[in-house]
Amino acid sequence: MSELELQNKKAAAFVSTETIDGEIATLNLGPTHPATHGIFQNILQVDGERILSAEQTVGYIHRAFEKLAERRPYNQIAPITDRLNYCSSPINNMGWHMTVEKLIGAEMPKRVDYMRVIVMELARIADHLVCNSVIGVDTGALTGFTYMFQEREKIYDIYEEICGARLTTNVGRIGGFDRDFNKEFITKLRAFLKEFPKKFDEFGALLERNRIFMDRTIGAGPISAERALSYSFAGPNLRAAGVDYDVRVMKPYSSYQDFDFNIPVGNDGDTYDRFMVRQQEIRESLKIIHQALENMPQGDYHADIPSFYLPPKEEVYSSMEALIYHFKIVMGETPIPQGEVYHSVEGGNGELGYYLVSDGGRTPYRLHFRRPCFIYYQAYPEMITGSLLSDAILTMSSMNVIAGELDA
Amino acid sequence: MSEFATKIKDSILEKYNNTSYELDTYGEHNFICSKNDIHAVVEFLKNEGFIFLTDLTGSHYPESEGAEFQVVYHIHNLAENVRFRLKVDLAQNDLHVPTLTDLFAGANWMERETFDFFGIIFEGHPNLTRILNVDDMDYHPMKKEYALEDETRTDKDDTFFGR
Numbered sequence: 001m002s003e004l005e006l007q008n009k010k011a012a013a014f015v016s017t018e019t020i021d022g023e024i025a026t027l028n029l030g031p032t033h034p035a036t037h038g039i040f041q042n043i044l045q046v047d048g049e050r051i052l053s054a055e056q057t058v059g060y061i062h063r064a065f066e067k068l069a070e071r072r073p074y075n076q077i078a079p080i081t082d083r084l085n086y087c088s089s090p091i092n093n094m095g096w097h098m099t100v101e102k103l104i105g106a107e108m109p110k111r112v113d114y115m116r117v118i119v120m121e122l123a124r125i126a127d128h129l130v131c132n133s134v135i136g137v138d139t140g141a142l143t144g145f146t147y148m149f150q151e152r153e154k155i156y157d158i159y160e161e162i163c164g165a166r167l168t169t170n171v172g173r174i175g176g177f178d179r180d181f182n183k184e185f186i187t188k189l190r191a192f193l194k195e196f197p198k199k200f201d202e203f204g205a206l207l208e209r210n211r212i213f214m215d216r217t218i219g220a221g222p223i224s225a226e227r228a229l230s231y232s233f234a235g236p237n238l239r240a241a242g243v244d245y246d247v248r249v250m251k252p253y254s255s256y257q258d259f260d261f262n263i264p265v266g267n268d269g270d271t272y273d274r275f276m277v278r279q280q281e282i283r284e285s286l287k288i289i290h291q292a293l294e295n296m297p298q299g300d301y302h303a304d305i306p307s308f309y310l311p312p313k314e315e316v317y318s319s320m321e322a323l324i325y326h327f328k329i330v331m332g333e334t335p336i337p338q339g340e341v342y343h344s345v346e347g348g349n350g351e352l353g354y355y356l357v358s359d360g361g362r363t364p365y366r367l368h369f370r371r372p373c374f375i376y377y378q379a380y381p382e383m384i385t386g387s388l389l390s391d392a393i394l395t396m397s398s399m400n401v402i403a404g405e406l407d408a
Numbered sequence: 409m410s411e412f413a414t415k416i417k418d419s420i421l422e423k424y425n426n427t428s429y430e431l432d433t434y435g436e437h438n439f440i441c442s443k444n445d446i447h448a449v450v451e452f453l454k455n456e457g458f459i460f461l462t463d464l465t466g467s468h469y470p471e472s473e474g475a476e477f478q479v480v481y482h483i484h485n486l487a488e489n490v491r492f493r494l495k496v497d498l499a500q501n502d503l504h505v506p507t508l509t510d511l512f513a514g515a516n517w518m519e520r521e522t523f524d525f526f527g528i529i530f531e532g533h534p535n536l537t538r539i540l541n542v543d544d545m546d547y548h549p550m551k552k553e554y555a556l557e558d559e560t561r562t563d564k565d566d567t568f569f570g571r
Contacts, residue, residue, distance in 0.1 A: 059540035232514035
């Protein structure tokens with residue numbers, strides 16, 4: 001039986017038993033709708049407020065990143081990755097840098113790994129804060145959102161100290177960072193680590209055991225572990241369904257094996273579980289940042305790979321080798337080995353993978369992004385069929401579908 | 409290479425004669441399967457615990473004759489933590505490969521994306537239509553013959569920069 005027939009059958013079963021007014025209406029939710037938080041279109045068949053079937057249209061902000069990447073030298077692809085999941089750009093940037101480092105076989109100093117972990121975990125906190133506070137908004141609790149966005153601003157202030165940008169960060173380079181953490185960075189980070197948990201606990205107290213919120217979210221948009229795996233779910237959405245798959249543990253990158261943290265899992269895969277998994281992950285991320293900051297190794301903030309990492313400007317003007325390397329890197333003339341690699345990192349929404357094929361030329365021969373949003377958003381109709389329209393909105397915001405990552 | 413990976417590798421090579429295997433320098437397990445076997449191989453792997461279809465995509469190699477297109481699968485056994493990469497070579501004039509949607513629900517959109525960008529036809533797919541590009545587009549844009557920039561432009565000269 002095809003998927004469509006299956007949906008129709010489900011719908012028919014619904015109409016005969018729970019008809020509200022017996023008339024099926026077509027409702028166009030999106031493409032621009034204030035409750036979808038992005039450009040998503042869903043054509044719903046509704047009977048009263050019950051959803052009988054749904055069909056998504058995606059691609060509204062497709063920007064041909066994979067094609068663009070085939071014309072850009074390796075270091076010019078990092079800004080493209082910013083625009084995938086723009087709630088946690090640093091994770092995307094570093095995932096890309098690590099992919100190239102894997103291709104060229106570069107070893108990073110421990111310090112670079114720890115610095116990356118700090119920035120990536122900050123990004124994860126920012127990503128989860130947006131998602132969870134927006135779940136609050138969609139249930140009618142605007143207060144938490146306003147407070148959590150202030151905290152997110154502080155994370156952006158911290159980004160600004162390491163890369164100068166806030167949203168599309170383009171942080172780091174192939175081979176490490178372009179500068180070390182400065183004093184301001186450490187001061188701001190320590191202030192954040194001190195003040196944030198209190199405010200975050202207040203936010204948690206508003207919603208986590210709130211009877212109204214629990215009644216509203218428990219059982220909304222559930223998915224079983226088996227179906228979630230079949231749909232290749234990853235990240236918090238998969239863990240909410242009860243599968244403890246986390247790339248940081250399964251295929252550790254950037255020295256994640258050095259840190260002590262837990263992987264929270266849910267049970268029912270519903271909106272409440274997704275919310276709670278993200279809440280706990282924020283707490284675990286804070287733990288990781290503390291450990292990284294306390295055990296920060298001494299050393300260089302970049303690897304010793306002169307043919308990929310720009311030399312300091314003073315040397316470019318005073319030494320021959322530096323000038324040559326500078327020129328070659330900027331013009332994209334560095335020799336790159338042939339080969340193909342797949343590298344994945346745990347993004348805000350799950351396994352963010354980069355499949356890179358190099359033919360030795362100045363640009364990738366083929367680059368494919370495994371975008372978790374794109375893969376799990378296809379389960380959306382299955383998750384909302386039979387539920388109320390307001391639950392569909394909640395399900396979408398708790399899945400954290402980001403248009404930039406969905407459409408690439 | 410873990411004992412488990414070796415065992416599975418050996419039984420695949422034994423069962424499906426047209427399959428070749430290579431462990432690359434990055435430590436990844438690469439299989440090249442024939443398109444007639446791919447569905448059976450994936451089904452076999454799924455029964456052996458490879459329950460997570462990480463990624464499915466395509467690539468275009470216009471230079472390699474008889475194998476101009478390739479479909480690339482990444483499939484992960486979560487319990488044993490082993491990931492295999494399977495590839496299927498396709499000739500330009502016959503871009504048909506069986507669908508995996510009956511094994512993995514998530515293959516649906518990944519196959520549609522591959523169809524959209526490369527024109528590879530997944531036989532038995534329930535709804536093989538364009539997904540990210542507009543419906544009335546009449547070509548498959550990730551093929552190498554479509555240059556990114558308009559080649560009729562004369563105001564840009566990049567000859568000296570190796571492009």
